Amino acid sequence: MLEIATIRNNAEEVKSRLAVKNFKDLHLVDDAITVDGKRRSIQLTLDDNLNKQNIIAKEIGELFKQGKKAEAESRKNDSASLKEKSKELEAELAKCEEELKDILVRIPNTPSKLVPAGKTPEDNVVVKQVGEIPTLPETAVPHWDLAKKYDLFDLELGVKITGAGFPVYKGKGAKLQRALVAFFLDHAIGAGYLEVIPPHMVNAESAFGTGQLPDKEGQMYYIGLDQFYMIPTAEVPVTNIVRDEIVDALPKKFVAHSPCFRREAGSYGKDVRGLNRVHQFEKVEIVQIAHPEKSYDVLDEMVKHVEGLLQKLELPYRILRLCGGDMSFGSALTYDFEVYSAAQKRWLEVSSVSNFETFQSNRMKVRFRDEQKKTRLVHTLNGSALALPRIVASLLENHQTNDGINIPTALQPYTGYVKIV
RNA sequence: GGUGAGGUGGAUGAGAGGCUGAAAUCAGCAGUUUGCUAAACUGCCGUACUGGUUAAACGGUACCGAGGGUUCGAAUCCCUCCCUCACCGCCA
CATH class of the missing domain: 1.10.287.40 (Serine-tRNA synthetase, tRNA binding domain)
Structure with a gap:
């Protein structure tokens, strides 16, 4: 707002x-x-x-x-x-x-001056692209086939238990999830973020604070009996930590692992194959509450952080600066990260890092005291670091060989295995 | 789920219809004193909207969990709701 x-x-x-x-x-x-x-x-x-x-x-x-x-x-x-x-x-x-x-509430945030004009994802600007696009063996297959071959996750089983888009991870597939979460959390903690485990449901005030309500209720699961919303991202509960507060020391840095629940109404086709788009997934989210004059430095820092993770996972990635038409309602500047999924031969979005400036803080009344002791609204920022399913998809696809799937060196201490066979 | 107690500024905590936007203490900020640290002393120290000003000073209004009501006047009395705590029940 x-x-x-x-x-x-x-x-x-x-x-x-x-x-x-x-x-x-x-x-x-x-x-x-x-x-x-x-x-x-x-x-x-x-x-x-x-x-x-x-x-x-x-x-x-x-x-x-x-x-x-x-x-x-x-x-x-x-x-x-x-x-x-x-x-x-x-x-x-x-x-x-x-x-x-x-x-x-109906007026979106004003985009920063860096935001390119444009209407569709084609108008996004590729800021940089890093890493070799791997050449895979003849026998290479997409991750959903690899999942079957090595019994890593089961989508049909999820359909029985809940419905489409609720995968059941198994064995090394389940361990891989846990390993990635721990890996991401450790890096964020090392970078000075405070780990928090937030509620996975929020009330309407919180959903309003970050901008999910009033317009996007169709994207969230709603528990009518108690009037709670299942979180679509940890951004919602974590940013609301400081709602209605006058915060003292800036920046405040939070990292949280949480499941994310998204109804994804209207999605179809190849976009939803395998882990490409699911209703429940794991994500590690970084959030910063920043001084208005420093928020763009903070944004750069967060972009660097995400880059570091992708490099350690040995995945080819590119960074996009979203054009005006592709940005979210509340964002002033957004960088999307995409990894290359070699078997599907397409880029998959794995992170979105945004500066909301005062858009959320004005809704949440998050202020700090400036040098003149005046209260001013803080800037809020958040980004995925990272969302798991598509990372898993490209990890499996890009690192597959004829005799198994290799685990990147940085991740091995967390998985406890070096190869999926 | 049942019963009881209670929600006051950053914290503790007084106030029980007008002198209370709110005592006192602690914390915080600025200063004085002082070999250093500590201590002592002095002053300042809620938020929002709004008028005013180059900016301030200064002024108005609202806010004592939320929303209504009674009254010329409400933190204080009445009603509804929410929340917290304690005990009991149930249970990971």
Whole structure:
């Protein structure tokens, strides 16, 4: 949610930036300013009214103390009409505030100046590409076939237990999950992140705070009986750690491993084969709460962190700077990481690292005190480091040989085996 | 699930219709003193909206878990809800 002051002071700038995101309802910017103006004028009269009431109340108190009962009684009448008016104004004000919030909530975050214009994933900019695209043996197969051959995970079994998109990992496949999680966590902890294990369900306030609500409820599983949402990413509970706080030391760095639950309504075809897109998966997420002037350095640091992981896993990867049209609603700048899946011969997204600037902190009221002791909104950032399924897919595919699948050296201490045979 | 107690500023904790945006203490910040550290002393020290100003100063309003109500006036009285704690029951 953009700050109303920002909109008020830089309306044209905001609009031209939103255009980069291909945002069509630019009139919402003007609407916000109009409603905000109305809101302020109502508040002004209301405050003035209440002030008069307060003065009268004090006077009556004085009169009673002096024993001037009759005078006090007559003074009471003066308050009645003011009080009625205040009630009306309060109702109007509440309506205005609600209206304003409804508008603000529909305006996406303004993209940073680095964001390229564009509409589709084709318009994303490849910032860099690292690693050799492997040439696989003739007999090479996609990961879902490898899973069958080596009994690593079972999608049909998941269908029986739950439904499509809920894999059951087995044996070395299960151990591989655990190994990757531990590997990712250890690296993040080594980089100064505080490990947390958050709840895997959140309430509506938390889902609103990071921007999942009000618009994206269709993407989350919902527990109606208790009004909880299954987390689509640890970003949601972890970022909400600081909700409604004035934080002292910046940056704050959190890392969390969690399962992620996504309904993925509308997905189909080759995109959902094997582990390419599933409803439940494991992910390690890094989150930083940063000083506004340092958040882009923090973003770079997080990008470097993710790169380091991919290099250690010996996977060819590329980094994309997302264009305006492909970015999420709340992000100001996003880098996507893709690894090459050699048997499928395609790039798979394994991480998305974003700076939300004040978009989330404004919703969550996360502030810090600046040098002048003024409270200011922090910047929030998060990124996957990393999401498991597609890492597993490319790991299996890229490192397959005729007599098994090799495990990267860095991962071997965690898997306890060097090869899947 | 049942019963009881309670939710006040960063923390502890007072207040029980007007003198309370809120005592006191601790923590924090600034300064004075002091061989160093420590201690002592002085001052400051909630948030949001808003008026005002180049910026401040200064001013208004709201907020004592949330939402309603009573009253000229509510942290304080009444109602509803939420949450926390304790004990019992159930249970990993």
